Amino acid sequence: GDSVTQMEGPVTLSEEAFLTINCTYTATGYPSLFWYVQYPGEGLQLLLKATKADDKGSNKGFEATYRKETTSFHLEKGSVQVSDSAVYFCALSAPLSKTYKYIFGTGTRLKVLA
Amino acid sequence: KAGVTQTPRYLIKTRGQQVTLSCSPISGHRSVSWYQQTPGQGLQFLFEYFSETQRNKGNFPGRFSGRQFSNSRSEMNVSTLELGDSALYLCASSLGQVISTDTQYFGPGTRLTVL
Numbered sequence: 001g002d003s004v005t006q007m008e009g010p011v012t013l014s015e016e017a018f019l020t021i022n023c024t025y026t027a028t029g030y031p032s033l034f035w036y037v038q039y040p041g042e043g044l045q046l047l048l049k050a051t052k053a054d055d056k057g058s059n060k061g062f063e064a065t066y067r068k069e070t071t072s073f074h075l076e077k078g079s080v081q082v083s084d085s086a087v088y089f090c091a092l093s094a095p096l097s098k099t100y101k102y103i104f105g106t107g108t109r110l111k112v113l114a
Numbered sequence: 115k116a117g118v119t120q121t122p123r124y125l126i127k128t129r130g131q132q133v134t135l136s137c138s139p140i141s142g143h144r145s146v147s148w149y150q151q152t153p154g155q156g157l158q159f160l161f162e163y164f165s166e167t168q169r170n171k172g173n174f175p176g177r178f179s180g181r182q183f184s185n186s187r188s189e190m191n192v193s194t195l196e197l198g199d200s201a202l203y204l205c206a207s208s209l210g211q212v213i214s215t216d217t218q219y220f221g222p223g224t225r226l227t228v229l
Contacts, residue, residue: 032214043118043204043220051215089157093214099169100212102147104157 002027006090006105013080013112021075021108023064023090031094033057033066033073038087038107047075047088080112116141118207118221126227132193135224139186139207145169146188147218148180151202160203163188164210192226200228 048057053068148160159172163182180190206218
């Protein structure tokens with residue numbers, strides 16, 4: 001079945017370090033891919049998305065490219081800040097016959113130290 | 115545009131009780147989905163409602179139920195609460211189009227603690 005696999009955390013980085021959080025997926029058809037972020041005590045917020053192969057989603061310095069050949073959607077940021085400390089979820093969305101499915105990865109906790 | 119709102123934000127109940135959680139979607143959104151989030155299981159899909167009809171359902175027991183009203187607001191109910199039902203319950207709304215690009219927007223969640 002369809003699934004999303006994320007690298008396990010926690011990931012601990014120093015401020016201004018480069019961030020990569022790996023995400024791979026399996027899906028039939030052509031899903032859209034998303035990254036959501038969850039700050040402590042809050043719900044999930046959409047960070048970025050890509051809807052077709054080779055699309056690059058970007059927001060707040062974060063980027064991810066939809067790679068169909070490697071079925072990946074890795075999240076990157078060139079210089080992280082303490083305020084980026086949160087849990088990051090990779091997700092895919094794919095249509096079903098009369099509805100759609102939204103599948104989330106298990107989340108990767110990022111901790112950025114000053 | 116106002117975001118997704120959930121009430122209450124926090125609830126404490128005892129085993130055997132029942133609870134009702136409420137979700138108001140973004141104006142114009144017709145789909146509401148519910149998720150249970152726990153440290154051990156991550157985000158698990160409960161069900162999705164569209165135009166007052168349950169359109170999709172996850173693998174949860176019948177104690178978990180929901181409904182959607184004509185204004186797209188949704189409620190979920192958990193009866194005969196168990197300790198394992200303690201979790202953050204998240205509601206997400208979307209336009210409800212059956213296409214992969216339909217983005218879900220999440221509320222802040224209701225933190226349920228069962229004692």
